[in-house]
Amino acid sequence: MRDAKLWNDTSSATQALDLVAEMSGPAACADQVGSVMVASLTATKLRWLRDNEPENAARTAQVLLPHDYLTWHLGGCEETTTDHGDASGTGYYSTSERAFVPELAARALGHEVRLPRIAGPAETVGQTMHGATIAAGTGDNMAAALGLGLEPGDVCVSIGTSGVASAVVDRSVHDHSGMVTGFADATGRYLPLACTLNGARVLDLGARLLGVDQATFSDLALSGRPGAGGLVVLPYLDGERTPNRPAATGVLRGLTTSTSREDLARAIVEGLLCSMKDAIGALERATDVETRRILLIGGASRSEAVRRIAPQVFGVSVSVPEPAEYVALGAARQAAWALAGTTEPPAWAGPRSVTYSDAPRPEVFEQYAELRDHADWG
Numbered sequence: 001m002r003d004a005k006l007w008n009d010t011s012s013a014t015q016a017l018d019l020v021a022e023m024s025g026p027a028a029c030a031d032q033v034g035s036v037m038v039a040s041l042t043a044t045k046l047r048w049l050r051d052n053e054p055e056n057a058a059r060t061a062q063v064l065l066p067h068d069y070l071t072w073h074l075g076g077c078e079e080t081t082t083d084h085g086d087a088s089g090t091g092y093y094s095t096s097e098r099a100f101v102p103e104l105a106a107r108a109l110g111h112e113v114r115l116p117r118i119a120g121p122a123e124t125v126g127q128t129m130h131g132a133t134i135a136a137g138t139g140d141n142m143a144a145a146l147g148l149g150l151e152p153g154d155v156c157v158s159i160g161t162s163g164v165a166s167a168v169v170d171r172s173v174h175d176h177s178g179m180v181t182g183f184a185d186a187t188g189r190y191l192p193l194a195c196t197l198n199g200a201r202v203l204d205l206g207a208r209l210l211g212v213d214q215a216t217f218s219d220l221a222l223s224g225r226p227g228a229g230g231l232v233v234l235p236y237l238d239g240e241r242t243p244n245r246p247a248a249t250g251v252l253r254g255l256t257t258s259t260s261r262e263d264l265a266r267a268i269v270e271g272l273l274c275s276m277k278d279a280i281g282a283l284e285r286a287t288d289v290e291t292r293r294i295l296l297i298g299g300a301s302r303s304e305a306v307r308r309i310a311p312q313v314f315g316v317s318v319s320v321p322e323p324a325e326y327v328a329l330g331a332a333r334q335a336a337w338a339l340a341g342t343t344e345p346p347a348w349a350g351p352r353s354v355t356y357s358d359a360p361r362p363e364v365f366e367q368y369a370e371l372r373d374h375a376d377w378g
Helices: 010-024 026-031 042-052 052-059 066-075 100-110 139-150 201-209 212-221 261-285 304-314 327-338 361-373
Strands: 081-082 118-119 124-127 134-135 155-161 163-166 181-184 191-198 231-233 251-253 293-297 318-320 353-356
Touching: 010 026, 010 042, 010 100, 010 201, 042 052, 042 100, 066 081, 066 124, 066 134, 118 361, 124 293, 134 327, 139 155, 139 181, 139 191, 139 293, 139 327, 155 261, 163 261, 191 261, 201 212, 212 261, 212 304, 231 261, 231 361, 261 361, 293 304, 304 353, 304 361, 327 353
Parallel strands: 081 118, 155 293, 293 318
Antiparallel strands: 124 134, 155 163, 163 191, 181 191, 231 251, 318 353
């Protein structure tokens, strides 16, 4: 019908509010679909289409996520399929019932629409023209959790384009605050996560402002004082999802004549990590599971400053697995599972990792939280 709207496009924020209101408020919305509607969920994109391009909405007969389309295209079959992990991010899937709610998709788009069949975690859904088996597929965060071998008590903090804190749990999560999205995982369990819109590009901005490369920026941050001499960065550069502030922009507070380049670099790294600590805290409250281990992955995990400052901000040791494409490894594990036909995923050696430890610096997060809560920054 048109070019797809990406998940991090916040233009459907108004539609998210409308859908929540139509479902009798945030609590009822979370109870029904596992999440309070935010602009990243597919249902809000469908409502945006209905409101802004009604002719395209009227012409839409079927809705597929990218992986659903690729599965169908590779298999060359009439049936379309998805999996529980990706389906749980649509806003028209019930995590408690583990099924689509077609009437919610119809309400969002304005008319009934065809949805794919939801395949089981280890199901074979087709074959390519060359005879290769096609597994169910899943979302990127679900595949990463499978590739890392996440277990209850683990929290994966992935800092790439966005920032994601996720954990594997055995029960469906329904967070009425909207901070945590109650996704399903790729194994039959659940993968609640808290997502920020601003990840590694916060570091990119810092390096650009200081006119240095990433390695030099990291060195500057490590040379700065913990707490950055009172300089605090709220890194909501292009809106934010955790907390839900789609119209927000970044805030820098505490500049004085003694502020140094090192302080600015330090404050930017600390602001990014404090934003991720917000996400971790939201997960703990929603799941009532204490964080036993933090695994740090994503492009920003290559920054030595991020690795070494993270334990100070998070207050616990941080394990950094060796760089790898964990989403692809999770997809490979799912493929092996589909071929094996077993009830559990095949045994998978955990990644080698380096553990970083340091004394907690609670004052860093305290000054960040004070700025975050001082006023409505959009």
